[in-house]
Amino acid sequence: MDDFRLDPTLERDTAFVGALPRCDVLLMDDCRFPWLILVPRMMGVSELFDLEPADQGAVMREAAIAGRTLKSLTGATKINIGALGNIVRQLHIHVVARKESDAAWPGPVWGFGAREPYVPRFREGMRLKLAEALGAPA
Amino acid sequence: MDDFRLDPTLERDTAFVGALPRCDVLLMDDCRFPWLILVPRMMGVSELFDLEPADQGAVMREAAIAGRTLKSLTGATKINIGALGNIVRQLHIHVVARKESDAAWPGPVWGFGAREPYVPRFREGMRLKLAEALGAPA
Numbered sequence: 001m002d003d004f005r006l007d008p009t010l011e012r013d014t015a016f017v018g019a020l021p022r023c024d025v026l027l028m029d030d031c032r033f034p035w036l037i038l039v040p041r042m043m044g045v046s047e048l049f050d051l052e053p054a055d056q057g058a059v060m061r062e063a064a065i066a067g068r069t070l071k072s073l074t075g076a077t078k079i080n081i082g083a084l085g086n087i088v089r090q091l092h093i094h095v096v097a098r099k100e101s102d103a104a105w106p107g108p109v110w111g112f113g114a115r116e117p118y119v120p121r122f123r124e125g126m127r128l129k130l131a132e133a134l135g136a137p138a
Numbered sequence: 139m140d141d142f143r144l145d146p147t148l149e150r151d152t153a154f155v156g157a158l159p160r161c162d163v164l165l166m167d168d169c170r171f172p173w174l175i176l177v178p179r180m181m182g183v184s185e186l187f188d189l190e191p192a193d194q195g196a197v198m199r200e201a202a203i204a205g206r207t208l209k210s211l212t213g214a215t216k217i218n219i220g221a222l223g224n225i226v227r228q229l230h231i232h233v234v235a236r237k238e239s240d241a242a243w244p245g246p247v248w249g250f251g252a253r254e255p256y257v258p259r260f261r262e263g264m265r266l267k268l269a270e271a272l273g274a275p276a
Binding site: 048107 | 184185186187189191194195196197198199201202203205206209215216217218219220221222223224225227236243244245246248249
């Protein structure tokens with residue numbers, strides 16, 4: 001949609017990976033966890049149930065695609081999916097690759113310690129690899 | 139499905155509310171947060187992307203219905219939805235009503251402190267109210 005604007009906090013903390021049919025896919029700039037965020041390109045939506053039922057299904061199928069892709073690229077033990085939005089109200093869905101060896105395991109990543117930005121060159125590599133694997137045009 | 143069995147940890151920590159077409163709806167026995175758990179009645183599924191695409195959509199629409207119901211019953215500020223499964227691997231989707239005044243706000247409820255069981259009479263009241271609002275037969 002023409003008037004879609006990404007929340008400023010999401011914009012600051014992520015790098016754009018590419019666009020799926022319903023959602024923009026962002027890479028969380030936190031090298032502690034391979035972490036994608038999907039943002040449906042619609043304004044004024046903060047709860048999953050604010051979407052039309054068909055869009056709820058479509059958005060979650062995109063989250064599932066992101067999860068499968070992240071799992072196969074990282075060899076994760078478990079994918080964690082979450083839509084919280086207590087701080088940033090624009091609807092966004094976290095898709096995070098988790099391993100037993102990661103810093104927060106088995107707890108959630110949300111609210112855990114401080115974000116650790118990637119070395120830029122490494123973030124760019126991740127971003128491109130993800131865009132290709134997702135078939136998501138930048 | 140005939141061979142569906144609920145994970146023993148989920149069974150211990152929850153009370154059965156009712157059945158939606160794809161998922162059993164459980165009330166987390168934790169009076170700190172109004173908290174539902176949806177469990178698709180299928181065995182051997184631990185990731186959202188293990189489901190067929192049509193089931194992914196249907197399960198998430200049921201999670202959205204549970205979220206809307208919980209929000210209207212509790213007057214929550216925000217609904218948090220999560221599928222983590224780092225500890226319990228049977229696919230289950232948390233739907234939690236959050237308020238600024240709750241103990242964990244704005245952090246996640248998962249891994250936060252210790253569960254505080256309801257007084258049984260109050261849990262039973264919640265359970266019945268939720269079953270009726272969801273139109274979910276017990």
